[in-house]
Amino acid sequence: MAAPSTSARPWREEISKYQWAVLFATTLGWALDGFDSSLFTQVAAPATADLLNRPSTFHTGLVVTLFLAGWATGAILFGAVADYIGRVRVLIIGVLTYSVFTAATVFVTEYWQFALVRFIAGIGSGVELPVGAALVAEAWNNRHRAKASSVMMSGLAIGSLLSALVYYFVGGLGWRQTLAFGLAPALLALFIRRHIHEPATTAEVKAQRAARRQERAAGAAKTADDRFVLNQLFSRPLVGRTVACTLICCGALFAFWGVTTWTPQIIRVVVANRGVTGEAAVPYVSWATAALNVGGLLGYASWGFIADRIGRRRTYAMSLLIGITGILALYPFADSYTTYLWLLPVVGFGVFGVLSGNAVFFPELFGPSVRASAMAVTNSIGRFLTAAGPLFAGAIATTWFDGNLARATAAVSMLIVIAFIGLWFTPETHGRFLYSGAPTSSDHTSHTTDRMADARQPEAT
Structure with missing residues (x-):
């Protein structure tokens, strides 16, 4: 396949x-995934209280943690399968x-x-991001790949907005x-089955693996690429x-799950302090979820x-800051619904922007x-x-913060700073697929980073 086009043609003519269809299917799939998870976080606390006959932040956090697990x-199970049998x-x-x-x-x-x-x-939900992001990266083999990946990731917020509605x-x-x-996402499976086929890279990888099996059978030595994908x-x-x-x-993810899991309950507490409780709090929770x-x-x-x-790296830093x-x-200071x-x-x-960066950046590595x-x-x-983050926030709200869930959420969410460490040890891709060859000094100014990152050579797209 040819390298990404840089021609002056109208951008619409570069997209098949x-x-x-791939962008529509993956964006809608991620939207419905977000719809499911956000709908759940909005009712997790009242559902737990109903089933236990008492409210419990611990048990609410536990069920969210199990979903994340x-x-x-x-994701790991089906991600590996997708690298062998295909994405669709x-x-x-x-x-x-x-x-x-659900x-x-x-x-x-x-x-x-x-x-x-x-x-x-949660097991089914874990499929959408790794497989969908890989499918978009491979199908959009042109200069619009990063934009397409961002649009796909925006589906999560669209689904969450729909859940608020x-x-x-x-x-x-x-x-x-x-x-x-x-149950609504089940309809998407019909569209995918009818309109989406595997990208060309899937056939190429299968052909390469078949050729390697023949070479190994003929006595060729085992290479690093012959190992199981997780070992590689x-x-x-x-x-x-x-x-x-x-x-x-x-x-x-510490920040994402901290704010998405507990913001609905924090809003309930904020409006309860002003006498709004029970079903009367539903619109307030809904609008706050929509604002987020x-x-x-x-x-x-x-x-x-x-x-x-x-x-990529500068945009990560911007989102993190x-x-x-x-x-x-x-979270540590606000007690007004309007402020929220x-x-x-x-x-x-x-916080959400960082996750979009993962879908754009990681496939290039x-x-x-x-x-x-x-x-x-x-x-x-x-x-x-980070699965224990929601559970931990619920627990420390009582033990460390005198029941203040907002401050506990802020404490857990501030672990977002860990992302800066990982960012330091990644190369700037400049929109290219970089994954083979010998390291170059331009990957990063740090020699340590050069040792951690493998080479920068464009993948044929």
Whole structure:
């Protein structure tokens, strides 16, 4: 395949119907994934209280943690499978799994059933990001790849906004009726099956693996590329990039799950102090969730456009600093609902933007034979390590912060600074696929970074 086009043709002429279909399917899939998870966080506290016959921040945090653990497990499992059998079939399996089991939550009668169903839904939910991001990166083999990846990531915020709208209208009916809407994503599987085929890189990787099997059968020596994909990610020359990207994910996810999990409950506390409780609080929670996700939508969608202008690493730094500023200005100090409505978009723009960067940047660091696995592993290790964040915030709110959940959320979310460590050890890609060859001194000014990062050579796109 040819290198990315730099011609002066109108940009629409550079994009095929297949590329548009891939972008539509992955954006909608990620939107419905966000719809499911955001809808759940808005009803997690009342659902837990109903099933336990008492409110419990610990058990609310626990069920969110189990969902994240399922997400990470499913991502690693299906990400590796996608690197061997292809992206499309795995994407369909994931969509069906998280939609069916979200809807199945309606029928649970015990808390342990609630937790189990959410764990299984998480397994399906984990497929969308690594496989969808790999599919977009490989299908959009032109100069618009970063923008397309950002648009795909904006789907998460679109879905979360949609969930806020649904909760606004049906939240008063009860948490079961609200979660019944989780079955909607199943319809996407039909579209994917009908309109999306595997990108050319999938066939190329399969052909290369078949050729290597024949060579090995003829007596050729085993090479690093012959190893199982997960082994490759934790061996040279890829291990440095795997670790660096994982650190970025860890920092981003501590903040993301801290603010998305607990903001609805924090808003309930804020309005309860003014006498607004029960079903009367539903519109307030809905609008606050919408405000967070409006900022998130802008952060997601703009990341690729900004990164094409100023570079990936500078855009990461910008998103991180905005997220940190928003968190510190809001959660430790604000006790006004109006203040939350003004500052939640700032938090969303910064924190969500970092995750968009992962979808743009990480595929450029890993080759097509390990790309979905790399996206899955780096995000999933981050999720395993940060899954206890919501649980921890709920626990320390009582023990360290005199019951102040907002300050506890700020403390956990500030672990976003870990992302700066990973960012230091990654090269600037300038929009190219860089994953083979010998290191160059231009990767980073630090010699340590050169040792951690493998080479910068453009992948044929």
